[in-house]
Amino acid sequence: xxxxxxxxxxxxxxxxxxxxxxxxxxxxxxxxxxxxxxxxxxxxxxxxxxxxxxxxxxxxxxxxxxxxxxxxxxxxxxxxxxxxxxxxxxxxxxxxxxxxxxxxxxxxxxxxxxxxxxxxxxxxxxxxxxxxxxxxxxxxxxxxxxxxxxxx
Numbered sequence: 482x483x484x485x486x487x488x489x490x491x492x493x494x495x496x497x498x499x500x501x502x503x504x505x506x507x508x509x510x511x512x513x514x515x516x517x518x519x520x521x522x523x524x525x526x527x528x529x530x531x532x533x534x535x536x537x538x539x540x541x542x543x544x545x546x547x548x549x550x551x552x553x554x555x556x557x558x559x560x561x562x563x564x565x566x567x568x569x570x571x572x573x574x575x576x577x578x579x580x581x582x583x584x585x586x587x588x589x590x591x592x593x594x595x596x597x598x599x600x601x602x603x604x605x606x607x608x609x610x611x612x613x614x615x616x617x618x619x620x621x622x623x624x625x626x627x628x629x630x631x632x633x
Contacts, residue, residue: 486527487552488536490544491585495537496523498585505568506530551580551588558593559623565591566620579621593623599630607633 491498496514503509512527512534526537556562566575569591572584579592599611610633611626618625 483534486534486536488538489546489587490538490540492542493522493539494585495526495539498587499526499528499537501584502530503528505565508532546582546586546588548580548582548588551590553590553592556591556593562591562593562621562623565589575619577619578615579618592621593626595623596621596626599626602630604633609633 489495489498499511503511509528509530512529514526515524516522517524523537523539525539528535528537554565556565562579566579566581569583569589570581573586574582576582579590579596580588581591582588596611596615600608600615602608602611607630610629614625614629615621
């Protein structure tokens with residue numbers, strides 16, 4: 482059992498958001514859904530993406546998502562980065578350094594683990610070169626990070 486679960490507050494579109502996320506991630510499922518009355522709108526739901534459980538609530542318009550919290554998606558290949566970057570940003574906003582906001586306002590970071598590895602290199606010149614390259618990117622491009630590392 483997962484001890485800590487991310488709780489997502491939606492205005493009134495939790496079911497739409499869940500179905501969208503399930504279409505983007507290969508490994509996902511709805512675990513439970515509580516509706517308001519027979520066939521009414523979703524009140525609460527639990528769902529899973531890539532083994533991570535989430536709890537969703539249609540709580541009304543009082544609270545909105547913001548950049549203070551984001552979901553971090555580790556992508557080993559450029560193909561994965563491209564997939565999640567394009568799919569999750571549909572109807573949302575692309576930002577800088579691998580960050581985006583989806584159509585529901587939820588923030589995501591689409592990042593390869595190699596970025597952290599290169600930024601922590603003991604050679605400060607190489608690490609700084611990678612950081613500077615990343616700061617110029619919207620979507621993270623692995624080859625551009627490697628090229629910056631080699632130039633450093």
